[in-house]
């Protein structure tokens with residue numbers, strides 16, 4: 001089975017593109033969602049995070065379990081590179097393992113792994129093909145401010161911990177353009193057809 005990594009900077013539209021693959025019947029693994037699930041449900045991971053960041057970075061949920069206080073954690077790590085690296089070093093290997101287990105259970109010609117940090121983590125090494133979604137920086141900032149109701153500075157604060165579009169484009173095998181002038185569905189359909197009917201045109 002072919003493993004396809006799908007990345008893109010904050011607000012590029014990678015979740016939107018993932019949804020199109022999903023509508024086409026392709027299994028999609030979201031590293032962001034899985035990271036969140038593991039941080040809440042993997043007791044060893046939660047303990048390691050509390051050890052470094054303090055017990056008050058977790059809250060008791062209504063069901064009695066523990067949930068990470070995402071706002072508090074974001075406030076710590078996106079203002080401190082060393083702390084961000086520590087959190088990444090705990091979460092990313094757990095997510096990579098979860099992806100391998102999940103991929104082994106899928107019955108499909110190919111699967112998609114959506115990850116904001118495909119190239120920043122080691123995740124890209126586990127795919128046969130890596131795609132990046134690109135959009136102008138101003139457009140990305142505007143989309144996230146609207147989607148999340150946040151200030152420009154909050155978006156910039158995350159962006160500065162990610163690669164630039166230029167770096168991602170250089171490292172990716174394929175680019176999906178998601179600016180305001182490039183219809184995205186035909187690009188996804190073209191990749192989907194190649195992966196189903198002539199994958200050797202894409203993967204050497």
Ligand SMILES: CC(C)(COP(=O)(O)OP(=O)(O)OC[C@H]1O[C@@H](n2cnc3c(N)ncnc32)[C@H](O)[C@@H]1O)[C@@H](O)C(=O)NCCC(=O)NCCS
Pocket residue numbers: 009010011031032035068069070071073074077084087088091092095115116117158159161162
């Ligand atoms: C700090 C946390 C708790 C903030 O949670 P929050 O709900 O505000 O953000 P969420 O996880 O939904 O991410 C939203 C976007 O922020 C950006 N972002 C998230 N984590 C990172 C990171 N480590 N480095 C750079 N950008 C990031 C991405 O563009 C992502 O799509 C959370 O992002 C986190 O645990 N990050 C570290 C683990 C990680 O890298 N997760 C993402 C891939 S597994």
Ligand SMILES: Nc1ncnc2c1ncn2[C@@H]1O[C@H](COP(=O)(O)OP(=O)(O)OP(=O)(O)O)[C@@H](O)[C@H]1O
Pocket residue numbers: 008009010011012013014015016017116143144147178179180184
């Ligand atoms: N081509 C487009 N035109 C207008 N709005 C778009 C377009 N593509 C995506 N959006 C919107 O922009 C916002 C960001 O898209 P999306 O959530 O898919 O990005 P993302 O790359 O997954 O972001 P993040 O890294 O923050 O998770 C969403 O509200 C989405 O509906």
